[in-house]
Amino acid sequence: MRSLIRQYLDEGLSRRGFIRELGALGVSLASAQTLLASLSDAQADTLSDAGLDESIARIVTGNGSDMIFETFEQAGVKYIFHGCGGGTNRFFDSVLQRPGLKNFLATNEGQAVAMAEGYHIASGGELGVAMIPRPGLMNAGGNIHNAMVNRSSMIVLTAREHNKFSNRRGNIELVEWEDVLDPFMKWGYKMQNFGRVPEFTRRAIKVARTPPGGPVFLQMTENLYQETGEGTILPQNRFHVAGGVRAKPELIEQAARMLIEAENPMLVVGLEVTKSGGQAELIELAELLAIPVMQGLSAFADFPSRHELALGWFTRFSVYMRKSDLMLLIGSQMPDEGHYVLTGPPAENTKICHISLEPEMLAMAWPTDLSIMADARAAIVDLTEAVKSMLTKRRITAIRAARHPVVTEYIQADRARKLKRAKRFWDRTPITYPRLSTELNDLLDDDAIIVSESLFDVAPWFDVGHGRKLQIGPQPGEVLGWATGVALGAKLAQPDRQVVALSGDGAFMFQNALWSLSRYDAPVLIVIYNNKAYNMNWAFNRTGGGAQARAKKDLATYLGNPDVDYVMWAKSHGIDGEGVTDPGKLRAAIKRGIGVVRDGRPYLLDVHAERWGGVGDYTWHPEISIAGMRTRKV
Known part of the structure; x- marks a missing residue:
């Protein structure tokens, strides 16, 4: 879509060619003409044009x-x-x-x-x-x-x-x-x-x-x-595009038939669902046939994380994913072995239907049985109506009744298993990610905004999604130095909602907005998951083996020596804060931070957090002293 719009605006594509290209991608004629008209209006030199x-x-x-x-x-x-x-x-x-x-x-x-x-x-x-x-x-x-x-x-x-x-x-x-x-x-x-x-x-x-x-x-x-x-x-507003890009009805019917005929379908959803405003419609589609939903690569919780049909983040290690016979991707990138989080490939012999507004994303990593270019919300609405038109109410009820207990029992057991495992280390020092994230989730308002930066295994412990807390991040673009600036902008947009910025210590040191947060009295709670490491890089490097992993010698990611005092850093900007090392004192510290924020000022919590991924206490780093290289004291 990006390339087509640019070609048209730069006069590399005619009006007829623009509509023809969209038609070839499965876009309905009415949607193509609406989009063309809006772009032509924005391009006009005169009122009459x-x-x-x-x-x-x-x-x-x-x-x-x-x-x-x-x-x-x-x-x-x-x-x-x-x-x-x-x-x-x-x-x-x-x-x-x-x-x-x-x-x-x-x-x-x-x-x-x-x-x-x-x-x-x-x-x-x-x-x-x-x-x-x-x-x-x-x-x-x-x-x-x-x-x-x-x-x-x-x-x-x-x-x-x-x-x-x-x-x-x-x-x-x-x-x-x-x-x-x-x-x-x-x-x-x-x-x-x-x-x-x-x-x-x-x-x-x-x-x-x-x-x-x-x-x-x-x-x-x-x-x-x-x-x-x-x-x-x-x-x-006279140049606004009205309505989403809709697919040809015959393609929607084909996708609906695939959903109906599948024994174990599942949805994988991405940021286009939230960007199109289709979260409520997605919930309706999932509940219609009791279809479980996995979260694809996205800065949002496109499906509520605590919904009874939510399988969590997509992973090839999911037992349910491996037995799925249909994967319907809506507004999400294709699972790919090249991703850290959205890991592929899909299960063998699984049919794949991919819906996205961006043709460049369709079937990028794996061949599909059906690819559809369409606005996510429009496609979800049309798909829901197609299923309803093809089945009687009794048949819909029967499919839902047969599948619902199987899916929900699996999800409940999976969540209970993860919580039980987390509870084994609940009182451990350094503080675990699940403990810190759960305490935050419990104490924050139900409509809080959570801005999270590149923190692995943090989002699943928050109740986020449509009708819940708003999740922004982790950023799929993966460039660090993002969360505190985003949090200031979010607080400006929603001054009457709590805003919390979650960041690892490594990401926080790339760049931050402490100065601006202080100058503009932005009441944001900043929480640093401080494990003195670029943890994700080292953990994934370790799983791949190699000389560093075997020797337990880290050349690039240990951030101790010196140990940065983030509370002092915040105070130098006029922002109060405190460090937390004892899990028993964590809840009280969060409450104090929330209190300061309610009074109208930002607050920083520097939490001594675990290293995960088998990293443990690997603190070796090259001992290099430039002072020691001198031949004279200058």
Whole structure:
């Protein structure tokens, strides 16, 4: 979908060719025409081109920067997240003159992007805007990558050199930035013509918001700060795509028949379910025929983690998965042996039906029996109706009654087994992940927002999903230094909900938003699972064998010596906190943290946590002293 939209907007694909390509992917003609019309409107140069009445237009006077921010405000943008310098300073003149806009400064550009993404996700889809100076684009690149993997609707705005001085600054103009960032963006454009600034800003917003979403890169040359004139500002809601992309009915019927005929079907769901707003409809489909659901690669709990039909994260080691005769993937990547978490392959002799809005994802790792390009929510709704139309109510009841006890008994036994195993080490020091996560889950509000960064075996201990706590993360993009920035943006979007940022000590040291959390009084509870290691890297390296694993000598991932005092680090930013080493004192510490947050300030808990994956107390590391290499004391 990303490539098709870009080809059309860049005039590499005609209107007829665009519809033909979508039709070949199984998209219904009506959906293809609706999507085409919305993209064509966003691309229009004039009101008449877009089929709009002149009375809805607003003529404004200003420079190029003013045109951008007028268009942003018209699209409902309220917040700008940004770094500092690098030619973007004059953008703030436009921000200052618009009291409806609030700006949030980050001390690292990656955190500005994370804040914008957190705001977008927690708000339910509002546009995130990150304003990044050119020298900071590479700092921001990691979290732009995370946003692309999460399909988050964002604008990344920067200023380019004045046309008069183009390609004369070898230090930061060695590359075309749109080419460098292209893999992480849905689309990008460098604005050099004053008259087209509103058009391309409008188009950038349109493309960013078009499902499944993603970041768009927008550049303006600095000479447009000086150039002034009139611009036409149009209501952004007139360019909204109405409805999801639907598949051809015959393909939906084929998928429904596969579900009906399967003895042991299962669903594997991913982020497109949440992005499309299809969580409630997914629950209805699963409950209709008592189909168990596995969580695929996603930053969300696309199916409630404590639902009686929830099998948990997909794993090839699941007994139920191995006996499944149909795997229906909805809005998820294909299980693949290349993933750490969504490990493949599927069970042998299992039929596979794959539904995704992104044709590039369909059948990526394994051949399918049926691939369908469609919006996840639309496909779920159509699939549910198809099943109901093909079976009598009595037959549906019979299928559900036969399967339900088998599935739920297996799931209940599996959960009980995992809890029993965790309880064996409940009072162990260092504190176990299940103990810390369970205590947090029990004490947090039912509608809390949990931002979790690259923490293995943490999400299963939280009650998250539709109607429960909101899970954001772990980030499938895997770039670290994400959680605290996302948490600030989430709190801004949902000030009346608890927000908790969970991070390993390794991820926290990559980059964090402590300074911004303190400056903007963002009441967020930060919990560091501190095991003095890049635990996941070492654990997976150990399972693969090799010289380090055999010798129990870690060259790259031990983070002790020095032992970082994260509480002192937080206090240097005006944020209170405490360290926790005793599991018996954990609950009281969490309560104190929640109390401080309720009073309106952030709080940090540095929890001495276990190393998992057989890592144990392997603390060896190379003893290297640069001071010892000296031949004289200088």
